[in-house]
Amino acid sequence: MQRTKFGEMACSIARTLDVIGEPWSPLVLRDVWVGMSRFDQLQADLGISRKVLTERLNHLVDQGVLERRPYDQRPRYEYHLTAKGTELVDLLMVMTSWGDKWLAGEAGPPVLYRHHACGEISRVDLRCAHCGQPMHAGDVELLPGPGSAA
Template sequence: MKRTSFAQWPCSIARTMDLLGDWWTPLVLRDAFYGVRRFDEFQQALGIARNTLADRLKRLVDEGLLEKVPYQTEPVRYDYVLTEKGRDFYPVLLAMTRWGDKWLATEAGPPITVHHLACGHDTHAEIVCAECREPLTPDDTRMRRGPGFPPRLAQRPDVEERFARQE
């Protein structure tokens, strides 16, 4: 069955899910942040089928989140290294971790903790306003159409209603 592409939808969540919308891709990125760089290391750490891993790594390279860097010439073998675009995914993983720690951890507590080297404390992600640094919650934020919203969709009654509810 062919899945629907969200790549052209006027929504950053939909576009992100189009790129990362399977359970292996975020785990490959997670392991890249753990320092895993080689195909066999990813395969061993995740227990993922080789063909599935090859597909996910190719997609992440094609989309610019990972870069292939040769570490051996005979035969050619590569490290998969996070790019700036890939490193920018880290806050997304931290937000997912925070939610999972709150709602899915066992009574023993979270399986992994985030340790902030700069202050020496274990911590968790918080989503804050880039201007005032206050936490962002559903109660004190609203979604509005941005400059990239397609004009052809802006006048549709369902779209107008969706954004009118946000005002």
């Protein structure tokens, strides 16, 4: 079965899904972000098959989200977020905020965020880059952009 090529669509959501839409990819990025950089660490934490993990890592490297760095004389690599990958973690933080609100249950969120700048425990808050006001789905109007489909 051939996979739909979302990256060719004139939609930023579809293009992003082409990079991280497979369910293991965000979890691999999460683990690399928290400091698990070696294949065996990732495989053990995720319980993912070696074949699937290899495919996911290769895809994320090909997409420029992760980079490989050799750490041994044998061809062994550590995986690190690129600038592009680090910005994707911001997206994962928004997903986490939604999951904490709607799915955490009585136990509460499994992870808390301490903001380096102020030292306080906080949460992700979407704000307008221009005025600084909160910005949510009901607060915006969609307009055609320069890359919109004709």
